[in-house]
Amino acid sequence: MTTAFPDQTTDTPADATGYNFAYLDEQTKRMIRRCLLKAVAVPGYQVPFGGREMPLPYGWGTGGMQVTATVIGSDDVLKVIDQGADDTTNAVSIRRFFARTAGVATTESTPQASVIQTRHRIPETPLSRGQILVYQVPIPEPLRFIEPRETETRKMHALQEYGVMHVKLYEDIARFGHIATTYAYPVKVNGHYVMDPSPIPKFDNPKMHGCPALQLFGAGREKRIYAIPPFTRVESLDFEDHPFEVQGWDQTCEFCGSDHSFLDEVVIDDYGGRIFICSDTDYCNQRLDADARKEAV
Amino acid sequence: MYVAVKGGEQAIDQAHSWLDETRRGDTSLPELSVEQIRQQMGMAVDRVMTEGSLYDPELAALALKQASGDVIEAIFLLRAYRTTLPRFLASCPVETDRMAIRRRISAAYKDLPGGQILGPTYDYTHRLLDFTLLANGERATTPPADDTVENCPRVLDFLNSEGLIESPQGQDEHKPSGTMEAPDAPADLTRQPMDYPADRDLRLQALARGDEGFLLALAYSTQRGYGRNHPFAGEIRQGEVAVEIVPEELGFAVIAGDIQVTECDMINQFSGTETEAPRFTRGYGLAFGNAERKALAMALVDRALRARELGEDIVSPAQDEEFVLAHCDNLDSSGFVSHLKLPHYVDFQSELVLLRRLRKEFEQRREANQP
Numbered sequence: 001m002t003t004a005f006p007d008q009t010t011d012t013p014a015d016a017t018g019y020n021f022a023y024l025d026e027q028t029k030r031m032i033r034r035c036l037l038k039a040v041a042v043p044g045y046q047v048p049f050g051g052r053e054m055p056l057p058y059g060w061g062t063g064g065m066q067v068t069a070t071v072i073g074s075d076d077v078l079k080v081i082d083q084g085a086d087d088t089t090n091a092v093s094i095r096r097f098f099a100r101t102a103g104v105a106t107t108e109s110t111p112q113a114s115v116i117q118t119r120h121r122i123p124e125t126p127l128s129r130g131q132i133l134v135y136q137v138p139i140p141e142p143l144r145f146i147e148p149r150e151t152e153t154r155k156m157h158a159l160q161e162y163g164v165m166h167v168k169l170y171e172d173i174a175r176f177g178h179i180a181t182t183y184a185y186p187v188k189v190n191g192h193y194v195m196d197p198s199p200i201p202k203f204d205n206p207k208m209h210g211c212p213a214l215q216l217f218g219a220g221r222e223k224r225i226y227a228i229p230p231f232t233r234v235e236s237l238d239f240e241d242h243p244f245e246v247q248g249w250d251q252t253c254e255f256c257g258s259d260h261s262f263l264d265e266v267v268i269d270d271y272g273g274r275i276f277i278c279s280d281t282d283y284c285n286q287r288l289d290a291d292a293r294k295e296a297v
Numbered sequence: 298m299y300v301a302v303k304g305g306e307q308a309i310d311q312a313h314s315w316l317d318e319t320r321r322g323d324t325s326l327p328e329l330s331v332e333q334i335r336q337q338m339g340m341a342v343d344r345v346m347t348e349g350s351l352y353d354p355e356l357a358a359l360a361l362k363q364a365s366g367d368v369i370e371a372i373f374l375l376r377a378y379r380t381t382l383p384r385f386l387a388s389c390p391v392e393t394d395r396m397a398i399r400r401r402i403s404a405a406y407k408d409l410p411g412g413q414i415l416g417p418t419y420d421y422t423h424r425l426l427d428f429t430l431l432a433n434g435e436r437a438t439t440p441p442a443d444d445t446v447e448n449c450p451r452v453l454d455f456l457n458s459e460g461l462i463e464s465p466q467g468q469d470e471h472k473p474s475g476t477m478e479a480p481d482a483p484a485d486l487t488r489q490p491m492d493y494p495a496d497r498d499l500r501l502q503a504l505a506r507g508d509e510g511f512l513l514a515l516a517y518s519t520q521r522g523y524g525r526n527h528p529f530a531g532e533i534r535q536g537e538v539a540v541e542i543v544p545e546e547l548g549f550a551v552i553a554g555d556i557q558v559t560e561c562d563m564i565n566q567f568s569g570t571e572t573e574a575p576r577f578t579r580g581y582g583l584a585f586g587n588a589e590r591k592a593l594a595m596a597l598v599d600r601a602l603r604a605r606e607l608g609e610d611i612v613s614p615a616q617d618e619e620f621v622l623a624h625c626d627n628l629d630s631s632g633f634v635s636h637l638k639l640p641h642y643v644d645f646q647s648e649l650v651l652l653r654r655l656r657k658e659f660e661q662r663r664e665a666n667q668p
Contacts, residue, residue, distance in 0.1 A: 019381060048490035053380040057373065058632030060639065083643045089305035090639050096306075120643045138633065149619055150493050176655055182647035201647040221629050223490035247650045264642050265649065279643055 022069040022102040028052055032070040032225070036216060039227035044189030045157070046140050051223035061094055061119060062220030064136035068098065068117045071132055071216070077105045079113035084121035084262065084279035091119070108282050120183075122204040124261045124283035127213035129230065135198040137219035140226065142186045142196040162194050165237060173242055182247065188235045189228055202236065203246045203262050209234040251276040256287035320365045334358040343557075343586025344368055348627060349375030350487065350506050351382075352556050352585055369508075369631050376628060380487070387482065389541040389550055393560050393583075396536040398446040404530040405564060411449035416535060417441075417587075445536075452532040453562045453579065462564065462577040467497065467606060493619055500602055500622060501595075505583060507625030509591045515615040516597035524601045524613030527566035528580065535559045535587060559584050561592035565600045567607060578607060 020026065028050075035049040054062040072078065078098055082091035086108040094117060095106050107113050110125040119136040127133060143153045146164045156162070165186060172180040179185075185202035189195045197205060198217060208215060208228060215228040228234060238244035252259045254275040261283060263276040278284035321328070335342055335358035345357040349372045357375055364370035400416025403409055415421075429436055456462040483498040486506075491499065504512060519526055537557055541550040561582035569575030580600025582592035601615040614620050624630060 023381075025381070025383075048492070050488045050490055052487075053376045053628065055377040057635060058629050059634075059636030060632060062632075083640045087305055088640050089309060092305040092309060119639075120641070138636070150623075151619070177658060178651065178655065180651065180655075182651045183644040199641075199644050201643055203647070221633060247647060249650070262643065262646075264646055279646075 019101055021074070022072055022098065022104075023054070024052065024066065024069045028066075029070045032066060035225045036067070036070065036227065039216070039225050040214070040229050042193075043228055043232050044187075044193030044195040044226060046219075046224040046226045049223055049225050051220050054220065056093070056097070058221035059138060060090060061117070061136040063218030063222075063225070064117050064119070064134050064220075065094060065097070065218070066220060067134045067216050067218035067225065068115060069102070071134070072098065072102055072104060072115055074102070074104065076114045077107050077112055079107050079110065079116045079282075080118075081116065081121060081123070081280075081282075082119040083264070084123070084283075085281040087281060108285075110282050120199050120201075121262070121279060122200055122207045124278070124280040125286070126207075127211055129212045131213040133211075133213050133215045135200075135215065135217045137196065137198045137217045137224070138221075139184075140196055140217065140219040140222050140224040142184075142194050157193060160192065162188075165194060166239075169237060170239070173239075179238070179242065179244075185244075186237050188237060190232050190234075194237070195226060195228075201247065201262060202244075205234075205236045205244070206246065249276060253278045253284060256284045256291070258284070258287060320363075329362060331355060331358045331362055334361050340587055341366070341368060341371075343584070343588050344509060344591070345371045345375055347585040347588055347591060348372045348506055348508065349379065351375050351379040354586075369627050373628055373631075386542055386544070388553065389543065391538050391540060391556075391558070393534065393538055393558065394451060395448055396534055396538045396558070396560075397555075398449055398534055398536040400535040401446065401449060401532070402530075403452045403532045405452060405532075409452060409455075411446055414446060418589075449534070451562065453564065456531075456564070456577060460574075460576065463567075463579060465579065465581075467579065467603060491622060493622075494605065495618060495622060497599075497603070497606075500618070501581065501583075501599060503622045503625060504595045504598055507595070508627035508630070509588075509594065511625050511627070511630075512594040512598050513590060515601070515621060516594035518613065519597050519601050519615045524604070524616040526578075526580070526597070526600050528597055528600065529564040530593065531562040531564040531579075533559070533561050533589060533592065535589070557586045559586065559588045559592045561589070561596040563593075563596035563600055570608070578603070 031050055035047045039047045051066060054065055056062055080091045080095040082088040098104055099106055110123040115132045115134065117134040141153055143156055146168055147153050169179050183201045184196055184199040185205055186194050187197050187205060197208060210231050212230050214230055217226045236244040249263045251263065253261065253263060254277050256278060258278055262279045264279045265274050265276055267274050335354050338361065341361055342354050342357045345360055345368060346352055349357065360371035360374040363374060398414060400418060401411060401414045453462055457464060484496060486499055486502050537555045539552045540554055540556055542553045543550050563580035565578045565580055567576060567578040580596040582595030584591045598615055598621060602618055602621060604611050604616040611617060
């Protein structure tokens with residue numbers, strides 16, 4: 001993380017828009033930074049924060065945006081993805097927001113980015129030390145669909161009363177023969193808190209474990225922040241006789257031929273014909289470029 | 298034919314340009330001015346100010362214009378602006394006792410000091426379309442009476458002085474819910490996250506910002522028996538109140554301006570306990586401008602949410618604090634419902650992979666079981 005104006009305590013307009021650098025005022029950023037520090041200190045614990053209204057709708061990434069606005073500095077390089085892709089509408093919109101309000105450099109390249117805001121995916125390219133991955137989170141509470149009451153779930157987390165979650169997964173196995181959760185698959189962080197990894201496919205869960213990058217999660221509507229510090233133990237919940245497994249495809253990427261990345265299915269004609277392509281557009285392009293270079297040599 | 302949504306940048310620009318054109322409508326007609334909206338769509342402006350939590354009729358009218366009249370979109374615009382405003386200081390509590398009254402009615406007493414004042418109301422209008430307005434005709438109007446009523450006594454104070462109703466603070470042991478620097482200040486949910494169980498100050502703030510339609514439905518549900526609380530509209534008043542501030546360098550209160558508000562005091566039944574004589578209880582509603590429906594609904598829901606404090610069984614949605622407060626904000630709800638329009642291909646693909654596998658296994662089992 002490059003610190004945003006370490007000496008700055010008062011607001012400075014980024015440009016003619018009349019708003020502070022990265023939109024949020026410095027007092028709000030300070031409040032969010034305190035929450036981020038707590039979140040990093042207690043991995044997987046949901047820290048309540050005084051979330052602000054953002055000029056984008058709740059549910060469209062306002063939590064992630066507040067976290068990004070708080071950690072980003074003028075010399076950071078920002079990448080924004082949605083569904084793994086840099087060119088999906090909401091990713092474009094959020095990237096433009098920061099280009100406009102913070103004037104930061106943006107990139108589509110995973111290795112070149114210092115801050116990556118994401119919705120629903122973790123990039124295929126392994127992250128490295130010093131990078132920050134900011135997740136947009138719709139429902140931060142993994143127990144919400146089992147126990148809707150905040151007053152109850154708080155106690156359950158404190159007492160590590162996670163039996164209900166295992167019962168839910170067991171019921172899936174009894175009914176379908178498999179755990180039927182395919183995304184937002186619950187994980188246990190640092191051996192204590194059960195955490196919602198946001199709606200990433202379970203395919204991405206193993207990437208969170210021991211990740212050298214700092215992972216920050218922001219839920220704007222629900223006003224919660226949580227974090228996984230670098231090199232933290234992250235286990236997907238499972239059973240000895242039903243170990244956790246990720247989804248796979250019989251097909252390979254139509255463009256780059258990858259047989260190990262998460263594939264999106266694209267319907268290409270009116271008769272149900274379909275191809276499969278990498279959901280991570282940057283990863284796909286990197287592979288295509290590498291192939292092109294090999295051919296050129 | 299719909300091809301994968303990619304290359305969004307240009308598409309977004311084009312969409313917004315088209316939106317601007319659509320918003321403007323037929324350019325052979327004169328453009329609607331913000332001042333016209335403010336003057337002639339006053340109740341929409343009031344709703345936008347109330348739920349947008351910002352008293353600024355001009356900006357609320359601008360928001361309505363920019364949002365093509367979509368009230369929730371306008372509320373969103375105003376809230377997103379409000380959140381960037383610096384806070385100089387908090388005002389003194391507004392004294393609605395000293396309101397310059399435009400309208401004041403009580404459903405509990407036939408007549409009372411200060412009188413019943415109908416004011417400008419849609420009540421008792423026959424809902425017949427007025428074709429004079431269609432023809433842009435002006436209707437003859439009667440000027441209102443000059444003498445405005447001020448310092449009008451409150452209906453609930455008559456009852457209070459007789460001990461027939463609880464005090465406005467209710468039964469709550471006051472728990473300081475403000476900030477660390479000012480523990481006795483009312484809580485502010487625009488600065489702090491909601492904390493359950495919530496105190497009444499926090500609840501009232503959430504309800505004041507809450508969606509009128511949602512509160513109306515909940516209020517209605519209490520009337521139909523889902524958490525019934527036997528309400529009487531003790532008093533509804535509407536008019537101008539002064540907002541006072543105490544600037545630090547002055548040390549005494551000065552008037553910063555006047556705002557229009559609608560206030561509702563609801564009288565509700567309560568059966569008393571072993572140690573306490575029976576008396577009426579209260580529900581309270583307050584909204585900016587002319588917003589009677591909102592104020593009434595808010596008062597009913599406020600009373601329903603006091604179930605815990607009054608030792609009532611919590612059996613209905615309107616009494617369930619987490620249910621009501623977590624879902625009453627229309628920016629929360631419209632944002633999250635509309636986020637379904639965002640791409641979900643990755644999660645959907647994950648479900649497809651699993652579903653295909655489950656179906657394949659199902660077919661295999663069925664074939665194996667067939668003789």
